[in-house]
Amino acid sequence: MKMTETIHLINQFIQIACLSAVAVLSARRSGWLFRLLAGAFSCYLLGDVFYMLHMWIYGQFPSGFSVAYLSYIGTYFFLITIDLWLAGEWTNEQKKTMRPYRRISMAAPTVVVVLHLIYYIRDGGFFINLLFCVPLSLLAYYSLLILLSGGAQSGLGAPPWWYHGAVLLFVFVENMMFLSSSFGSDTVYTAFDFLMSGAILLMYWAAAKEATA
Amino acid sequence: MIYLENIFVCLAAPLLIAVFLLEGEARRFIGFFLLGLTACLLAGYCNGYIEQAAVSGGLDYTQFVVQFAPVCEEILKALPVLFYMAVFEPKRRSIVSSALAVGLGFATLENVNHIANYGAVELPFALVRGFSAGIMHAICAAILGYGLAFVYQRKWLALTGSFAVICAATTFHATYNLLVSAQGVWRGLGYILPAVAAAAIMIGIKNS
Numbered sequence: 001m002k003m004t005e006t007i008h009l010i011n012q013f014i015q016i017a018c019l020s021a022v023a024v025l026s027a028r029r030s031g032w033l034f035r036l037l038a039g040a041f042s043c044y045l046l047g048d049v050f051y052m053l054h055m056w057i058y059g060q061f062p063s064g065f066s067v068a069y070l071s072y073i074g075t076y077f078f079l080i081t082i083d084l085w086l087a088g089e090w091t092n093e094q095k096k097t098m099r100p101y102r103r104i105s106m107a108a109p110t111v112v113v114v115l116h117l118i119y120y121i122r123d124g125g126f127f128i129n130l131l132f133c134v135p136l137s138l139l140a141y142y143s144l145l146i147l148l149s150g151g152a153q154s155g156l157g158a159p160p161w162w163y164h165g166a167v168l169l170f171v172f173v174e175n176m177m178f179l180s181s182s183f184g185s186d187t188v189y190t191a192f193d194f195l196m197s198g199a200i201l202l203m204y205w206a207a208a209k210e211a212t213a
Numbered sequence: 214m215i216y217l218e219n220i221f222v223c224l225a226a227p228l229l230i231a232v233f234l235l236e237g238e239a240r241r242f243i244g245f246f247l248l249g250l251t252a253c254l255l256a257g258y259c260n261g262y263i264e265q266a267a268v269s270g271g272l273d274y275t276q277f278v279v280q281f282a283p284v285c286e287e288i289l290k291a292l293p294v295l296f297y298m299a300v301f302e303p304k305r306r307s308i309v310s311s312a313l314a315v316g317l318g319f320a321t322l323e324n325v326n327h328i329a330n331y332g333a334v335e336l337p338f339a340l341v342r343g344f345s346a347g348i349m350h351a352i353c354a355a356i357l358g359y360g361l362a363f364v365y366q367r368k369w370l371a372l373t374g375s376f377a378v379i380c381a382a383t384t385f386h387a388t389y390n391l392l393v394s395a396q397g398v399w400r401g402l403g404y405i406l407p408a409v410a411a412a413a414i415m416i417g418i419k420n421s
Contacts, residue, residue, distance in 0.1 A: 027417060035363060039377060046384040050391060054279075057395040067280055067387035074380025081364060081374045088369045 004186040011193045012052050018197045019045040022204040029208070033082060037207055040078035041200070047071030065128060072174075076135035079167055083142035098149050105145040108168070109137035115175045122182040132178070136171055143167040162206035170199040217257045220325055225250055238310075245311045248293040249318020256286045256319075257326075275394050283386035290315050290350075291357055291379050298365055308365070309358035316354020320347045341404055348407035349389045353382040355414060385410070 019041050026038035047068040054062045062068060090098070116133040120126065147164040173196050180188040228247045232240055260282050267277045294312045297303060303311070324347055333339060357378055364374025392403025 028420075032363075032366075039360065039381060043377065043381045043384065046381065046388060050384055050388050053388065053391055053399075057391065057399055062280070065280060067283060067384055070284065070380050071384035074377045074384070077373045077377035077380065081370050081377060084370055084373060085367060088367055 004190070007190050008186075008193065009052070009055070011190060011197075012048055014194070015197045015200070016045060016048050016052070018200050019048065022200060026204060026207075029211070031211060032085065033207055033211060036078050036082045036085070037204065040075045040082075041204070043071050043074040043078060044200070047075070069128065069131065073131055073135055076139050079170075080135060080139050080142060083139070083146060083164075083167075086146055087142060098145065101145055101148040104148060105141050108140035108144040108171075112137045112140050112171065112175060115179055119178045119182050132174075136174060140168065140171045143171065163203065163210050166199060166203040166206045170196070170203060173199050217254060217322070217326055220329060221250055221254045221322060224322060224325065241307065242310060242314045245293065245297075245314035246318040246321075249290070249315040249320075250322045251318075252286075252289040252293065252315060253319040253322035253326075256282075256289050259285045259289070279387055279391045279394055283383050283390055286319070287353060287357075287379055287383040287386055290319055290354065291361075291375070291382075294357060294361060295375060298361060299371075305362040308362040309355070312354045312358030312361065313351065316350045316352075316357070319354075320350035323350070345389075345393070345404040345407055348411050349386065352407055352410050352414065353386050356382040356385065 023038055023041035023045055026034045026041055047070075050071065051061060051066070051068040054060075054066075054068070113133060116129055116136075120129045143164045147168065173192050176192045177189060177196070180192055225247055228243055228250075231243045232247065235243060263281050263285060264274070264277050267281055268274060272280075290312075293315055294308065297311055298308060324342055327342055327346070328339060331338070360378030360381065361375060364370045364378065389403055389406055392399050392406060395403070
C-alpha cells in the first residue's frame with residue numbers, strides 16, 4: 001500500500017471514530033435537532049465504513065457510482081431537513097424580514113455550483129456531480145440564510161452562527177475535497193479530509209452549545 | 214429453476230384471505246406484510262433488469278449485488294409506507310409497525326426463495342440465513358419506519374427527510390451485502406452485523 005493510501009486510511013479511521021462518538025452523543029440527547037443530527041452523523045459514518053470495507057475487501061476504493069456516495073448525500077439531506085425545520089417555524093412577519101438576506105444567501109449555492117462545474121469540466125461524471133451539487137447548494141443556501149438572519153428567528157433560542165457556521169465549513173470542506181481530488185493533489189485532499197473530522201466535531205459542539213444556551 | 218412468482222402465490226393466497234377476515238391492527242399488519250412480499254417480487258424483476266444492464270456495462274455480478282441491488286430493494290420497500298403516510302396520515306406507531314411488516318414480508322419471500330434455490334437440508338445454513346438476512350431486512354425496515362415517522366412530524370420535511378432515511382437504510386443494506394459477498398472473517402462479520410445492530414437499536418429504544 002502506498003504512503004498516501006495509508007495516510008488516507010488513518011484519516012478515515014479518525015473520521016469514523018469522531019463520527020461514532022458524535023452519533024452516539026447526539027442519539028443520547030433529546031430533541032428533534034439531535035435526532036436529526038444523529039441521523040446525519042450515522043449516515044456519514046455508514047458511508048465511511050462502507051468505503052473502508054470496500055478498500056479492505058476488494059483492495060481498492062469504490063469507483064463510479066457507489067452506495068457510499070448515497071450515504072453522504074443522505075447526510076446532506078438530514079442537514080437540509082434541520083434547516084427546513086427551522087425555516088418552517090418562521091412566521092410570515094419573520095419571513096418578510098428575511099427578503100434581503102435571501103439574495104445575499106444565493107452567493108453560497110453559486111460558489112458551490114461553480115466549484116462543481118470546475119470539477120465536472122476536469123473529471124466529468126455529470127450524474128454524480130449533479131447528485132452532489134444539488135443538495136450541497138441547498139444546504140449552503142439555507143445555512144447562510146439562517147446564519148445571516150440571526151438567532152432570534154432560528155427557533156433554536158440562541159444565535160445559531162456556530163452551528164450554521166460549522167455546516168458551512170462542512171460544505172466548504174466537502175467541495176474542496178472534490179476539487180483537490182480532481183487536481184490530483186493528495187496532500188491537499190488529505191488535509192481537507194482531516195479538516196472534515198474537525199468540521200463534524202464542531203457541528204456537534206455548536207449544536208450542543210446552542211441547545212443549552 | 215425456481216419461479217419466484219409461484220412461491221409468492223403460495224405465500225400470498227392465505228394472507229390475502231386473512232386480510233378480509235381480520236380487522237383493525239391485525240388486518241393492517243397482514244396487509245403490509247403482503248405488500249412486503251409484493252415488493253420482494255418486484256425487486257426480483259427490477260434487479261434482473263438492472264443486473265443485465267450493469268453486467269453488459271462491464272460491472273461484475275458482485276459489484277451489482279453490493280452497489281445496486283440495495284438501492285432498488287430499499288426504494289421498493291419504502292414505497293408502500295410512503296403511500297400509506299401520504300394518503301392516510303396515520304399515527305406514528307402505525308407507521309413503524311407498517312414499515313416493519315413490509316420488511317418482514319420482504320425478508321420472508323427472499324428467504325424462502327433462497328432456501329428453495331440452495332436447499333433446506335442443512336439447519337445451520339437456514340439458521341444463518343434467517344438470523345442474518347432476515348434481521349437485516351427488519352433493521353432496514355425499522356430505520357425506515359422510525360425515520361419516516363419522525364420526519365413526517367412536519368409536512369414540509371417529507372421530501373428531504375424521506376430521501377435521507379432511505380439513503381441511511383440503503384447504506385446499511387449495502388454494507389451487509391458487501392460483507393457477506395466477501396470470504397472468511399468478513400463474511401462472518403456480515404452474518405453477525407444485523408444481530409449486533411438489532412441489539413443496539415433495542416437498547417436505544419428502551420433507553421429513549
